[in-house]
Amino acid sequence: MKSKSDFLAEEIAHIDIKQHNVVPLVEAMSIMAFSARELGRAAQIYDAMLRDRDCTIILCLAGSLFSAGLKNVVVDLVRHNMVDAIVSTGAIIVDQDFFEGLGFKHYRGEIAADDDQLRRLAIDRIYDTYIDEDQLRICDSTCAELADRLELRPYSSREFVREMGRHLQENAKNRDSVVLAAFEKNVPIFVPAFSDCSAGFGLIHHQWHHPDGHVSIDSAKDFLELTKIKIESKVSGLLMIGGGVPKNFAQDTVVAADYLGFDIGMHKYAVQLTVADVRDGALSSSTLKEANSWGKVDQGAEQMVFIEATIGFPLIAGYAWHKGAWKNRSAREFSRMLDARESEPVGRRSAAPSK
Template identity: 55%
Template structure:
């Protein structure tokens, strides 16, 4: 047996157990959340956070922003986020490029994430072209297919500046035509006119495909497309100005968290002093508040910057993959989403 065959066999062994994404429609977490509300510590924090999210869904004037950082999509929450889009439980998404491209779009193309049932030496994983996220594996060769698909989409576009929202909409359109997974956040967002913003879009597999697009076009002496980060900020602020009341459901922190909160300040700088701070805010994070970073800064701290309301907010210090299924299932089964108006904020940018 050749080394190639040995490596192929070993790779198949390591990539043998797919991550199965949780289905919030299949279980009712309301009794658990109700019971947690009578407890203490993180349990009560989660129950209060879930109550605030339900308030957002009940509030007829509230636009809900889903804000995602971290690897919960790869870890099993991908269908959960898709379900929120499908059932009109969020109106806009702000996320990391990894969440949208390396995880969701990646699976939309038919690829999978795998459970690491054993964690061998990372140099061994590298030799087998397997990437690791803690106890989750990704096939690097499949990830490169994602890179080249992004490149293909870019090559087909008019060479001009695009916000990440505009480019991700093209990704959604591609999945409608060529995708292999019904439950894709990117695909469903396109179909339901829910805009997705990635303020650091090229910090993902998209970056490789877009760099290749620009380099190839430069070699050919042709114009190329680019991602306009300023347009991202302007467009997201436009939504906040038009929306009025708003609520934040934040998983993790980092750039997406700061980006959505800054829309209030940006609106004020643009002369819209009547734009209210975010009325509701929930953040689920494990970050330590003592380092002063964006991921860990509390919602109370954000109030000092004029970004969120101090009255209706809740920090939940927990690993999001373990609590988001409970929060989302509770909200799904309380069914406030059934009477919500669809906002279709993506249409705000139709010309």
């Protein structure tokens, strides 16, 4: 019978977009048909976001992306000023990125594995990928310890993730971390469903042992902070990998700002990669043209690409990196703004709410 170490033997490798100039390939695909042409156009739209000096770029992440080998794609986007804010699921940011920052790994597995045997060995399976449950518990405990050290008050998820970045700055065993890179570049990371991940276990442990005073996560503050970024931005663009809560959370900032009385435009640019089926009416599959009816996404520079992220994301990100528009972009450092101006009014307020 295989041992735990036998299962956890082959590490997932993170692709390096800098090593593969995909520009000729993507440009050739852009004059083909079907998904190839859609992907080519999506890459061109992302490049246009980077060339637009007024554009704030919000990256939305959903799905098991970093465990699959896409972590360093986002690390490079953050380090090279190719993204100004991130909205993500908790699993990606905590269970996958922060987890690896602590020195742990994801491993290549098999979809036909004996899941009962994996459970008995404390190995969790993500399709064809393995993760050590015992190491995840260390990640849980680290989040609890972070909460124990913080001032006892409500935090936005951005504020808590920033403290995770501060922890990695001092203690990281793997510095190729989105949480760490975002901390160093002052790129805010929002996790709207923050308790739905390893941090959630840490926070309930913290609150269980501190019933009379504890750290909590203020989801409304999350929404307000991201809306402030939209208000401060002359133009905005969305690069959405997957769908779910991050997609809608970022899109809704347009409606939120309008409701608060700010005269701003819709997201000018929008790209989404998804494999969801549009016929079920679900959020993940709702088209960007549909979002226009809600007043969230403008028409003309939007593109849906129905493709799995491990294929599509490196091509789009690699295309944009090698085109080089990022070299002329400056860092927005929205985390500094949010920390310094938390209680101040921002942006351009209209006379009254429009609805």
